[in-house]
Amino acid sequence: MKPVAFDYERPQDIAGALALAGRADVAVKFLAGGQSLGPMLNLRLAQPDLLVDLTGIAELKQVGETTDALEIGACITHADIEDGRVPDVTNGALAAVAHGIAYRAVRNRGTIGGSLAHADPAADWVTFLAAIGAGVVIRGSGGRRVVPVEEFMTGVFETVLAPNDLVTAIRIPRFSADARWGYYKACRKTGEFAYASAAVLHDPTRSVNRAVIGAVEARPIVLADAGELFGRRTGADIAASFVPQVAMRAMDTAGFKNPIEQKVHAVALRRAVEQACAR
Amino acid sequence: MTPLRLTVNGEHIAEPVEPRTHLADFLRDSLNLTATHLRCEQGVCGACTILVDGEPVRSCITYAVQYENAEIMTLEGLEHDPVMAALRRAFSAEHALQCGYCTPGMLVTSRDIVLRLPDADEARVRVELSGNLCRCTGYEGIVRAVGRVLAERRAGTLAVSAPQPRRIGPIGSRRAVATASPVPSAPAADRAASGRPAEAETELGLGGRQPNFEIRRSFVAARPPDEVWAFFGQIERVVPCLPGAALVGPADGERIQGRMTVKLGPITTDFSGEARLARDETQRRGTISGAGRDRLSGSRAAADVDYHLVPAEGGMTRVDIVVRALLAGALAQFGRSGIVDDLATRLTDMFAQNLERSLSGPTPEHGAAAPAPFKAGAMLRAVFAARLRSVINRIVGRPHE
Ligand SMILES: Cc1cc2nc3c(=O)[nH]c(=O)nc-3n(C[C@H](O)[C@H](O)[C@H](O)COP(=O)(O)OP(=O)(O)OC[C@H]3O[C@@H](n4cnc5c(N)ncnc54)[C@H](O)[C@@H]3O)c2cc1C
Ligand code: FES
Ligand code: FES
Numbered sequence: 156m157k158p159v160a161f162d163y164e165r166p167q168d169i170a171g172a173l174a175l176a177g178r179a180d181v182a183v184k185f186l187a188g189g190q191s192l193g194p195m196l197n198l199r200l201a202q203p204d205l206l207v208d209l210t211g212i213a214e215l216k217q218v219g220e221t222t223d224a225l226e227i228g229a230c231i232t233h234a235d236i237e238d239g240r241v242p243d244v245t246n247g248a249l250a251a252v253a254h255g256i257a258y259r260a261v262r263n264r265g266t267i268g269g270s271l272a273h274a275d276p277a278a279d280w281v282t283f284l285a286a287i288g289a290g291v292v293i294r295g296s297g298g299r300r301v302v303p304v305e306e307f308m309t310g311v312f313e314t315v316l317a318p319n320d321l322v323t324a325i326r327i328p329r330f331s332a333d334a335r336w337g338y339y340k341a342c343r344k345t346g347e348f349a350y351a352s353a354a355v356l357h358d359p360t361r362s363v364n365r366a367v368i369g370a371v372e373a374r375p376i377v378l379a380d381a382g383e384l385f386g387r388r389t390g391a392d393i394a395a396s397f398v399p400q401v402a403m404r405a406m407d408t409a410g411f412k413n414p415i416e417q418k419v420h421a422v423a424l425r426r427a428v429e430q431a432c433a434r
Numbered sequence: 435m436t437p438l439r440l441t442v443n444g445e446h447i448a449e450p451v452e453p454r455t456h457l458a459d460f461l462r463d464s465l466n467l468t469a470t471h472l473r474c475e476q477g478v479c480g481a482c483t484i485l486v487d488g489e490p491v492r493s494c495i496t497y498a499v500q501y502e503n504a505e506i507m508t509l510e511g512l513e514h515d516p517v518m519a520a521l522r523r524a525f526s527a528e529h530a531l532q533c534g535y536c537t538p539g540m541l542v543t544s545r546d547i548v549l550r551l552p553d554a555d556e557a558r559v560r561v562e563l564s565g566n567l568c569r570c571t572g573y574e575g576i577v578r579a580v581g582r583v584l585a586e587r588r589a590g591t592l593a594v595s596a597p598q599p600r601r602i603g604p605i606g607s608r609r610a611v612a613t614a615s616p617v618p619s620a621p622a623a624d625r626a627a628s629g630r631p632a633e634a635e636t637e638l639g640l641g642g643r644q645p646n647f648e649i650r651r652s653f654v655a656a657r658p659p660d661e662v663w664a665f666f667g668q669i670e671r672v673v674p675c676l677p678g679a680a681l682v683g684p685a686d687g688e689r690i691q692g693r694m695t696v697k698l699g700p701i702t703t704d705f706s707g708e709a710r711l712a713r714d715e716t717q718r719r720g721t722i723s724g725a726g727r728d729r730l731s732g733s734r735a736a737a738d739v740d741y742h743l744v745p746a747e748g749g750m751t752r753v754d755i756v757v758r759a760l761l762a763g764a765l766a767q768f769g770r771s772g773i774v775d776d777l778a779t780r781l782t783d784m785f786a787q788n789l790e791r792s793l794s795g796p797t798p799e800h801g802a803a804a805p806a807p808f809k810a811g812a813m814l815r816a817v818f819a820a821r822l823r824s825v826i827n828r829i830v831g832r833p834h835e
Contacts, residue, residue: 156475163436163453163499167610184700186500188604192700193495194476197456198764199731201700206453208500211610216603230603234489240602258565259546260483260490263605274699311773312699345564372773 158196165208169215169294169321175207176319177296185209185321187230187269190261215268215323218242226292226324229268237262244329245287246434248336252283255338258346268322274308277348281308282369283338285377286354289327295320305367308374331360335391337430339423341370351416353424355381355431359389366427368406368420376409378402384428394432397425440501442467443511451498458482460498461508469509469538473567480566483539484508486606488598490546496606504606509538516593517545520586524579532570539566544580549594552587559584638710639723639738645758646766649782652754655793659743662751663718665793666741669711675788677781678808688712694726695807698777702807703765704729718743733763753789757782781808 162181166172176183181204186192188210195201209215215230218241225244227236235241236253243250256262256270256279270280271291285305293300295317304325308314316322330336334356341351352369366381378384384401385393399421406417435450442465451460456475461467461484470493473481477495484493485507512518521544524530531537540563547554547562554562559580560573568576586592601607655662666672669690673681679694694705707726714720725736737759746752759778 157459158454160452160454163497165499165502165610167612189496189500190477190492193456193492193497195700196454197475197495198767200764202702202730203700208607208610210500210604210607213609216607218602228603230607232602232604234605235602238600240600258480259562260480260492260543260565261477263486263489263491264496266604311777312701345561 156197159199159202161196161203162205163208164205165211168212169323172207172209172212172321173295173319175205176321178205181205183207183318185272187266187272188232188264190257190265191269191273191275209268209321219324220244223329225327225329227267227327228324229272229322230266231268233257233262233265233267233270234259236267244327246330246332246334246336248283248287248330248338249327252279252338255279255340256346261346267325271304271307271325272314272316272322274310274312274314275348276308276311276372276374277350277352277370279338279340279349279352282349282352282367282375283354284325284327285369285375286338286365286367287328287330287336287356288363288365289325291322292324292326293320294323299323301326305375305377310373328361330356331358333360334358334363335431335434337427337432337434339426339430341419341423351420351423353420353427355384355424355427357381357389357393357431364389366402366424368402368411368424371406371409371411371416371420373409373411376405376411378405384424391432394425394429397428399425436499438499438502440498440504440506442506443508453497453499455498456494457484457496457498457501457506458493461493461506467508467510471535471538473535478567479536480539480543481536483542483566485512485542485545487601489600489605490542491605501606503608509541512541512545515545517548517583520583520592521545521548521579524582525576528575528579528582530571530575530579536566536568536570540568540576544576544583547580548583548587548592549597552584554584556581637736638708638725639721640736640758640760643736643760645737645760647757647759647761647778649757649779650755651757651782651786652752653786653790654746655751655753655790657751657793658749659718659745659751662743662753662793663715666720666743667713671792672789675785675792677784677788678806682706692724692726696777696781697807697809698773701765702730703733705735707735728763728765731764733761733765735762736760753786755782755786784808 164175166175183205184203186206186208210230215228217228219226227241231241233253233256236249239250267280270278289304290301291304291307296319302315336356338354340349342349349370355366357364364381366378366384368376384398386396386398388396402421402424403417436453438451439448458470458472461470470484471481472494473479475494477492482492482494483490487505521541543563543566547559556577559577587594669685670681673679673692678696679692682691682693688711690709696703705726705728707724709722709724712721719742722739727734740756742754744752
């Protein structure tokens, strides 16, 4: 199984990558860990003329910290996060989610930026980062901008990125010490893409109460104010007040209507809430 | 060819390589290191797992050029590695292999477990091994073998060297060095020109084969059945209703030739094919049986589209459409059927919607040889999707919320 012939460039810096991506004469694709693009190239589902490898750019492998957020470079891998080579501002959430992605050999190459840019609706970062209100830092011809993860993905494999826009970092908000989070991924086999997923973040100190239903073959369904899910209660026992109908309604509104799938996703959400309470 | 320097099993290698050559092919074909096995070439099975900078990676879904200056280690280079020696003994003692096809990848993954997770229990070992598929053993022996070596490590009878500090970022990726930028060729045009033309499919339609998806849709057109029936007879008006589709040349009696382009994220398809039309005037039923091939991925598709017109109240016509299709090749093999189902369903919905509009108004642009590709993803953009859903609900008669 061989991809079609392509050219390969490995720029040193972001400016170099953007210059290459701006070429109008050839079809250009960025390449990060290659763990999603590689299979598509091998199957000839993607046939770019030029691959621009981002992993030689030091800036994309750096971490920046401010008082209220952490910026993780786009080319930092799932394994880097799993192993704690990135500081933890989420009470262990990111490391736990990273650990559940694919298999170690894939996590050793696959990147957080590539995962979001690929925009597979069943991907773990797509769901979880939307739940915690993370932002995508983008650089392109129009300068630098930050887009909330929930608005970044527009559909299956589609994002707000223009062809020569580069994801440079992911901005992770710092959780309060008493923040509770939960993430549940339903899959038949360990390390597979989810057939249903859900995440919650209950951070009363920052007045954050968010829930997300993911793996809906479209952009994730975000409940930016998830208070109603718990009958407007807060604290350690919100799972006892979980109202599945609120989740069902959100799925209805989003056009995700298959009753069996709705039920499976509502169960995933309940389990995520239970996890949050157990922490 | 791109010049490449790296280290394989401790030996410095400098060799030009085609960028599309994946690391496993480079090792097997250029360096004759055939201990690394290849099976799925999609990253799923783990047979090709090797060590790069001391950590396991798949060698089938990354390309040799990505590993400039990296240190590659295959089974051939691990002969005297103490952990690998202990694993070989344990695999043999515990019957952890039968045909041996998965074994190179299993050994590399097992070595990582022993070094990285000395306290792993059986459940953890199973989780960590889940990215390596074995068709023979049922995993029992493999899990026991890893457990045996872990026990040796905990008992202190296995010498283990301290782990190397690890660079952040994808394993094997170094900081890029400035190079005089080569002049990249522009293969796009040549490739398009060399693309094979549509092969004449021997069989049009399903011909008794089982479809892998089926979609049914009904809508009511505000026109009398005679008129709708006549419309369906004008294939050059019907085809443009399918997003991304166009006829190639005029219809030749019952045979038509067409093209269809769909774009979904990084995937672009460009199907060309042929279809045969059959109509039964008395029953007001028709069938379009088609087959096509995607020039880009080599995927094949065959479909039967049945339509049936039924008089409805107020002199209108209900149109029942059944699409049964069979997709084979890379597109069908790729990933999860949900995405293909979803795409096919949305295409059918758009088709029904365009038909309805076309029946009650002028034809959308028709007959163009190169249709605008159907951008499946763009269609999902929130606002438009919501609007579309209400249209579909109207067409298929689902109640409004
Ligand atoms: C067997 C297997 C199982 C998997 N299971 C899971 C799973 O359970 N859950 C999960 O979430 N994922 C899973 N994955 C996918 C994995 O997480 C990938 O690492 C990830 O989706 C893509 O990251 P990457 O760095 O490899 O990106 P690449 O494959 O290199 O790129 C993916 C896409 O993103 C674009 N891109 C990459 N980086 C950038 C950037 N910085 N800016 C703009 N565009 C960019 C590329 O052009 C390409 O279109 C699995 C993969 C495999 C092979
Ligand atoms: S051959 Fe590489 S994972 Fe299957
Ligand atoms: S021993 Fe045959 S596949 Fe594992």
